Amino acid sequence: MPSALDLQSLAIEVAKEAGALAARRRREGVQIAATKSALADIVTDADREVEQLVRERLAAARPDDGFLGEEGGAAASASGITWVVDPIDGTVNYAYGIPAYAVSIAAVSGEPDPQKWEALAGAVYNPAVDELFTAARGEGARLVSSIEGERMLRVAEPSDAGALLATGFGYDPATHAPALERLGRVMPLARDLRRIGAASLDLTGVAAGRIDGYYEKGLWPWDHAAGALIVVEAGGVVAGLGGKRADREMTIAAAPGLFAALLARLEE
Numbered sequence: 001m002p003s004a005l006d007l008q009s010l011a012i013e014v015a016k017e018a019g020a021l022a023a024r025r026r027r028e029g030v031q032i033a034a035t036k037s038a039l040a041d042i043v044t045d046a047d048r049e050v051e052q053l054v055r056e057r058l059a060a061a062r063p064d065d066g067f068l069g070e071e072g073g074a075a076a077s078a079s080g081i082t083w084v085v086d087p088i089d090g091t092v093n094y095a096y097g098i099p100a101y102a103v104s105i106a107a108v109s110g111e112p113d114p115q116k117w118e119a120l121a122g123a124v125y126n127p128a129v130d131e132l133f134t135a136a137r138g139e140g141a142r143l144v145s146s147i148e149g150e151r152m153l154r155v156a157e158p159s160d161a162g163a164l165l166a167t168g169f170g171y172d173p174a175t176h177a178p179a180l181e182r183l184g185r186v187m188p189l190a191r192d193l194r195r196i197g198a199a200s201l202d203l204t205g206v207a208a209g210r211i212d213g214y215y216e217k218g219l220w221p222w223d224h225a226a227g228a229l230i231v232v233e234a235g236g237v238v239a240g241l242g243g244k245r246a247d248r249e250m251t252i253a254a255a256p257g258l259f260a261a262l263l264a265r266l267e268e
């Protein structure tokens with residue numbers, strides 16, 4: 001079994017190369033290639049090209065590992081390790097030129113199922129602002145940023161003035177009314193609210209102490225695999241409802257002092 005640090009190094013190297021490709025394609029002009037489940041659920045040629053690059057690089061370095069990618073890439077694992085990849089998280093931001101999108105790469109061991117896996121390493125790279133968030137299991141989480149320099153990540157406890165919360169909304173229009181009702185329940189905890197548009201950046205925002213708490217219903221494994229490990233390694237809590245791990249029903253990430261209150265509001 002490779003060390004978590006070795007897997008982290010590979011995740012970082014590939015995320016940076018993939019991010020550079022995404023940014024280059026963005027400068028050349030992005031075309032929406034298809035809509036998937038709903039109008040907001042889009043895919044660009046760059047999503048597919050970046051996933052292909054990530055897959056090739058990981059397979060060349062570690063041919064026995066499995067792969068699970070947002071754009072359909074899947075391969076079974078012969079080594080017990082699977083790479084869980086969102087080539088461009090925040091595709092709507094990417095398509096509209098909003099600089100909040102990221103390549104998200106995680107290495108997990110065990111079954112490629114968030115209820116069962118153990119996340120070992122993760123890298124979330126936003127090439128638009130040249131920020132890399134990364135963690136290896138048991139080794140802490142780190143930010144390497146063109147804005148902030150380099151630092152270890154630590155979640156922040158919210159001030160008495162209330163929490164800066166973030167959330168996202170599912171693509172299915174039928175989920176919007178319940179999402180607004182949920183929002184009404186959590187807003188009494190909030191000083192203000194953000195909808196950043198990339199789950200990996202919401203999660204790494206919690207890890208970096210930029211956001212106090214985040215929740216979203218409807219995430220896929222590749223949306224949260226790397227970001228959730230980064231939050232936990234930064235001292236935060238990530239879970240779903242009713243004692244379960246984060247899943248499609250709910251992903252909640254927060255500093256320990258906020259988590260219980262946020263969970264209680266979401267379970268009402």
Ligand code: IPD
Binds near residue numbers: 090216218
């Ligand atoms: C989406 C983004 C968005 C979140 C959606 C995700 P994608 O990922 O993370 O913020 O609200 O649930 O699916 O489709 O841009 O990779």
